[in-house]
Amino acid sequence: MATIKDVAQTAGVSTATVSAVVNDSAYVSPELRARVLAAIKELRYAPSLLARSLRRGHSQLLAIVVSDLSNPFFARVVCAAEATVADWGYSLVVFNSDEKPEAEKRILNRIRMLSCEGTVLVPVGNSNQRIHREFEGRPMPTVLFGRTVDDDKSDTVVIDNLSAGRHATNYLLDLGHKRIGSITGPLQLTTGRGRLDGMLAAMQARGLTPEPQHIRSGEFREDAAYSVARNLLEQPDRPSALYVANGVMALGTMRAIADLGLKCPDDISIASTDTIPGIGGLHPRITRTEHPVVDMVDEAIRLLVDRIDRGPEVEPRNVVFQPALVVGDSCAPLDR
């Protein structure tokens, strides 16, 4: 690879002049400029971002750490992030913590070593100490995405989990369901706890109390939801409707329903939060609340870049997006 010295030599100028041409950072006479440009072309020179980063003190690198990259929701997040980040002139380093705190720790450390300028983090667990412990010293600009932790120092972008759970449940209630169960995520996560609380609040508002054995939670995964759903639905007094906390869990639940020889929505109605893109042609079409992934990611990157530029003085900002109900045909009215 040609270096700036090679270019300087072939063009017969100093490296400072080459740098000035490349970065347009100082006036260079048309003649020299032309010579430099020609040399660059001839040698196929491209500046080393490594060296530039070292000198300038910033790396043009942003990191994203998601908690489960095999979840289509986070795949969409990464996809959106890649695009937005490119618009801002950064490149994206992607990490998957796989819901493991120790992996997250290792990753955050690596991000620091890579001199990434900022991080979009879907935090694992609920202990914020870790985040700041790892990033101590020069604090790393961080936007918490999707989930929050007890942490008033970071910017956050989340959805209104309570509303999500409530709207989906209200839809079921409006159809006449009374014995509603739920399969939600780990309750130490805001996405798990919040959605369940929304569901319970909706029930309570109608004076209903769900049966304890109908309220389940498990990991945010297809197979976890499958097991939980299977176990729940094999009970003699199964509910007439279920609220399921995310897209892949809804799929797992549908699979359990199918395997048990039940029919949705005939035997049981399903409403969820979050969605799997593209499955609108399959049956049933799941009724769910959706959140605007692309907008959320755009906002997260915007906040992140702003914090990188303006530093820790800026007050932490917490942006909450509202979910929207999308009606499919996975819920049937309960006539009785």
Place this chain on the structure above:
Amino acid sequence: MATIKDVAQTAGVSTATVSAVVNDSAYVSPELRARVLAAIKELRYAPSLLARSLRRGHSQLLAIVVSDLSNPFFARVVCAAEATVADWGYSLVVFNSDEKPEAEKRILNRIRMLSCEGTVLVPVGNSNQRIHREFEGRPMPTVLFGRTVDDDKSDTVVIDNLSAGRHATNYLLDLGHKRIGSITGPLQLTTGRGRLDGMLAAMQARGLTPEPQHIRSGEFREDAAYSVARNLLEQPDRPSALYVANGVMALGTMRAIADLGLKCPDDISIASTDTIPGIGGLHPRITRTEHPVVDMVDEAIRLLVDRIDRGPEVEPRNVVFQPALVVGDSCAPLDR
């Protein structure tokens, strides 16, 4: 952020000694080692990978460029790559060319500037010149993934597209279908051309010639497949079965079928190549050929790392994975 100088100063040693301790690259007396370790801990020192990379001449960075990150198939690829790459001690920079040649060009250039040590590339278009033009000078270790181009210099990891198309089509033929159509990807891509050729070969082997208007192709996207399928199925003489070239196109086709008020498999049978994970609980379960994504990615990374280590002398290797037929219930026997 603490630098190696700070550590050296606090420990009362030279930077060389600190480096020796950090990298375990030379003997350091227990006493100094302890002092250095203490200083590192106290200052929360972590070496700058930027500086290290600059000096050592390699960056611990691998790049992956996929042609459509919103496609769940490539999301799975990125997910698998992230995990494997971490095992080898690298970090992964992710790019999405979105099937745009000019974006790919820009990305490859950026990869070069970032001093990534190697690239897993899902190439856009069919002109290999671009790849080598961009990577000229010190040639960039590259593994072509999923698709190949006219290029005998790179390692490649692909599936046997011909077999994929043939197996899926044979399944339909075995059920008695004769008027089979297809919706495949862009024919300048090996994944488009190959799968279609496999389908046609299967037909031909039974002495059948598909009607030209039943053979369609379009972009590898849900919405593209939807339009094509809709147009195809609205014709009076629609086929009794369709082979669809990938997972998202199968979903688009199913959506078209649903929107037209048709039933799968009653009115039309669908077999595809590639799959969407987790949708086994929805109806119909699409009959398809699957390929071992994780193994393919592992192999690609293995090849890439090997080439980085051993240089361009190694003969290019071309690994082909075989697809496997997975039967769902999207195909009905044709009795007539």
Place this chain on the structure above:
DNA sequence: CACACTTAGCTAAACGATTAGCTGCGCGGC
């Protein structure tokens, strides 16, 4: 014509690590 002022382009010092090569100490052998 001398002086100050501008400015194009240069030199050289960073950035934070690694590492070749040097220094000086301690020890063993004759």
Place this chain on the structure above:
DNA sequence: GCCGCGCAGCTAATCGTTTAGCTAAGTGTG
């Protein structure tokens, strides 16, 4: 007692940039 050798740890060069500060030539003014 001296010489030579081994080796722990240091100094300083280096990776490829950017950039502060300098030089020298050009310009305009009194």
